[in-house]
Amino acid sequence: xxxxxxxxxxxxxxxxxxxxxxxxxxxxxxxxxxxxxxxxxxxxxxxxxxxxxxxxxxxxxxxxxxxxxxxxxxxxxxxxxxxxxxxxxxxxxxxxxxxxxxxxxxxxxxxxxxxxxxxxxxxxxxxxxxxxxxxxxxxxxxxxxxxxxxxxxxxxxxxxxxxxxxxxxxxxxxxxxxxxxxxxxxxxxxxxxxxxxxxxxxxxxxxxxxxxxxxxxxxxxxxxxxxxxxxxxxxxxxxxxxxxxxxxxxxxxxxxxxxxxxxxxxxxxxxxxxxxxxxxxxxxxxxxxxxxxxxxxxxxxxxxxxxxxxxxxxxxxxxxxxxxxxxxxxxxxxxxxxxxxxxxxxxxxxxxxxxxxxxxxxxxxxxxxxxxxxxxxxxxxxxxxxxxxxxxxxxxxxxxxxxxxxxxxxxxxxxxxxxxxxxxxxxxxxxxxxxxxxxxxxxxxxxxxxxxxxxxxxxxxxxxxxxxxxxxx
Ligand code: NBP
Numbered sequence: 001x002x003x004x005x006x007x008x009x010x011x012x013x014x015x016x017x018x019x020x021x022x023x024x025x026x027x028x029x030x031x032x033x034x035x036x037x038x039x040x041x042x043x044x045x046x047x048x049x050x051x052x053x054x055x056x057x058x059x060x061x062x063x064x065x066x067x068x069x070x071x072x073x074x075x076x077x078x079x080x081x082x083x084x085x086x087x088x089x090x091x092x093x094x095x096x097x098x099x100x101x102x103x104x105x106x107x108x109x110x111x112x113x114x115x116x117x118x119x120x121x122x123x124x125x126x127x128x129x130x131x132x133x134x135x136x137x138x139x140x141x142x143x144x145x146x147x148x149x150x151x152x153x154x155x156x157x158x159x160x161x162x163x164x165x166x167x168x169x170x171x172x173x174x175x176x177x178x179x180x181x182x183x184x185x186x187x188x189x190x191x192x193x194x195x196x197x198x199x200x201x202x203x204x205x206x207x208x209x210x211x212x213x214x215x216x217x218x219x220x221x222x223x224x225x226x227x228x229x230x231x232x233x234x235x236x237x238x239x240x241x242x243x244x245x246x247x248x249x250x251x252x253x254x255x256x257x258x259x260x261x262x263x264x265x266x267x268x269x270x271x272x273x274x275x276x277x278x279x280x281x282x283x284x285x286x287x288x289x290x291x292x293x294x295x296x297x298x299x300x301x302x303x304x305x306x307x308x309x310x311x312x313x314x315x316x317x318x319x320x321x322x323x324x325x326x327x328x329x330x331x332x333x334x335x336x337x338x339x340x341x342x343x344x345x346x347x348x349x350x351x352x353x354x355x356x357x358x359x360x361x362x363x364x365x366x367x368x369x370x371x372x373x374x375x376x377x378x379x380x381x382x383x384x385x386x387x388x389x390x391x392x393x394x395x396x397x398x399x400x401x402x403x404x405x406x407x408x409x410x411x412x413x414x415x416x417x418x419x420x421x422x423x424x425x426x427x428x429x430x431x432x433x434x435x436x437x438x439x440x441x442x443x444x445x446x447x448x449x450x451x452x453x454x455x456x457x458x459x460x461x462x463x464x465x466x467x468x469x470x471x472x473x
Pocket of ligand 1: 010
């Protein structure tokens with residue numbers, strides 16, 4: 001018997017993905033550099049389906065039906081290249097290597113181009129949802145050729161999460177498109193988490209609520225428009241009591257957030273593409289600030305406002321509105337980045353389809369994504385989600401509260417970089433005139449960088465050091 005698909009790299013993600021495939025009735029070949037993992041998988045979970053264990057790359061490749069579908073689930077970076085170097089010579093034209101790791105899309109583009117020359121399809125695939133998602137149905141974002149998707153799509157859709165019967169898996173676009181979208185997905189996840197963290201911080205330090213009370217606030221929010229996996233688990237974490245001290249769990253955890261790098265890539269790529277993603281950038285920087293222990297220690301005694309908590313019973317509702325509005329901004333920025341990447345690399349990404357496949361399986365799954373899908377269905381070319389009727393109305397309704405919350409945060413000295421940058425972005429977009437005109441004047445003054453005028457075409461320069469007449473440039 002031959003296997004329909006194979007998985008190499010059997011740490012948590014690969015093992016669970018292989019089990020998911022087997023549970024769906026697909027005979028799956030399994031391989032790992034260290035064969036103990038392969039043996040352990042078959043011993044523990046062999047009863048769940050048909051596994052074909054292989055000790056060597058040669059046996060692994062031999063056990064696959066053609067065209068071969070080979071899923072690589074190893075540590076992203078050097079290990080992925082090592083595995084490709086090992087397996088590609090064993091493959092034949094038409095075979096497919098699916099990289100399900102968190103690869104940088106630029107690496108995926110390079111690998112795809114190399115392998116395409118050898119007739120092998122390289123399918124860089126974003127897989128979201130962690131180990132639980134891999135086992136029970138992740139959100140899957142495959143890139144690569146349309147031809148490879150024909151052979152792979154049905155299998156991937158079969159094991160993906162489903163929402164309303166729709167698989168959370170769609171062909172994103174050629175070469176690195178899948179890993180690009182997964183990267184931005186993670187960037188949005190950073191922003192979403194940061195905004196939730198700021199909401200908690202304000203309820204705690206501006207409104208003076210206890211973690212257990214804030215957990216109740218999040219539980220209530222989770223029955224409304226903010227309903228999402230992240231809000232749900234936030235309530236769980238806040239309600240948790242530390243067993244050894246009896247204190248709220250959130251109070252015994254070191255307040256230094258870590259990161260693996262996809263958020264940083266999202267911001268670096270946005271800078272390269274010239275797309276403003278302040279909400280994601282502030283989220284990455286907020287984790288960075290938290291980790292600078294010595295810097296924070298040195299600054300701890302700096303003066304702040306004389307804090308007084310706001311007792312206003314309406315404050316939690318105001319924070320809900322600020323959170324919803326800021327979340328819309330963060331997603332609008334993330335989708336702008338996908339739109340820009342798609343244009344830059346000619347991927348032709350269907351933005352509404354991305355919102356659709358994030359509705360299940362992944363960390364940012366939320367009711368909200370249905371709204372984004374509807375916005376792109378109504379106008380696939382919309383320049384920003386903020387001008388969609390639903391979102392424009394929601395932000396319009398929320399804005400007074402949003403401004404109040406940002407002002408309260410500033411007044412009481414509670415850092416709210418996510419809320420603040422989101423509001424500034426909103427106000428920048430809707431402004432009639434921006435001070436960029438003054439910036440242009442300064443640039444022309446010190447560097448003769450020239451400027452354009454509102455009333456005439458062309459570039460101009462003022463003779464600042466002379467009689468200040470204007471000359472055409
Ligand atoms: P890890 O990222 O911890 O990688 C461990 C696997 O890589 C093992 O199978 C290991 O083999 C293999 N490997 C390494 Br390391 N170097 C190798 C080499 N030179 N040649 C062959 N194999 C090598 O595993 P993971 O956490 O399951 O994640 C797998 C991928 O999925 C990663 O790219 C990750 O970023 C991505 N991802 C993870 C999550 C998550 O929640 N963990 C979520 C989404 C995506 P060995 O057993 O012989 O050491």
